[in-house]
Amino acid sequence: MRELTLPALERGLERAGRSREQLEITASVFIATSDREWEAIRRRVAFCGSTPSYRHVFEHHGLGSLFEGLHEQARAGGWMPVLVDDEVLALFALRGEDPQALAAAVRERVGAVADRVGLVSETADPRAIAAVARAL
Numbered sequence: 030m031r032e033l034t035l036p037a038l039e040r041g042l043e044r045a046g047r048s049r050e051q052l053e054i055t056a057s058v059f060i061a062t063s064d065r066e067w068e069a070i071r072r073r074v075a076f077c078g079s080t081p082s083y084r085h086v087f088e089h090h091g092l093g094s095l096f097e098g099l100h101e102q103a104r105a106g107g108w109m110p111v112l113v114d115d116e117v118l119a120l121f122a123l124r125g126e127d128p129q130a131l132a133a134a135v136r137e138r139v140g141a142v143a144d145r146v147g148l149v150s151e152t153a154d155p156r157a158i159a160a161v162a163r164a165l
Contacts, residue, residue: 030056030139030142030143031142032089033089035054035142038052038054053144053145054142054143054144054145055143055144055145055146055147056138056139056142056143056145056146056147057146057147057148057149058122058123058135058138058139058146058147058148058149059073059074059121059122059123059149059150060122060123060124060125060131060135060148060149060150060158060161061122061123061124061125061150061151062124062125062126062128062131062150062152062157062161063126063152063157065151066150066151066152067118067122067124068110069151070118070121070122070150070151071110071113071118072110073151074110074113074117074118074121074122075099075108075109075110075112075113076103076108078092078095078096078099078100078113079096079099079100079102079103079108080100080103081100083096084096084100090117090120092117095112095113095117098112099112099113123135123138128157128160128161128163128164129164131161131164132161132164132165133164135148135161135165136165146165148161148162
């Protein structure tokens with residue numbers, strides 16, 4: 030967001046004669062409060078990473094070869110979440126059991142660039158997300 034999206038938005042705002050205050054930026058953040066959720070997000074990132082529309086995101090992070098591997102697996106009829114290690118997953122998701130600490134991590138990741146945050150989780154229990162939302 031900081032390196033590509035925000036500069037593009039600012040160029041567009043300037044061309045349109047608008048200010049940043051006239052635009053609301055929402056950032057969606059994957060959060061996991063358990064190992065099960067972390068693994069479910071890994072599967073989601075692997076799936077997204079296999080689709081051409083996310084190629085530029087992976088390439089921006091130096092993960093072009095990972096995109097290629099995931100894409101080839103998808104073309105062969107599946108995808109391989111095991112290709113997405115914890116380091117890669119941490120680029121796209123935050124993990125923690127303590128709602129206060131997880132909220133702090135969300136603030137650190139997108140607080141300086143987003144006006145609004147959408148918490149995305151794979152939990153079946155909305156209380157976990159609600160606790161993080163309250164902490165935010």
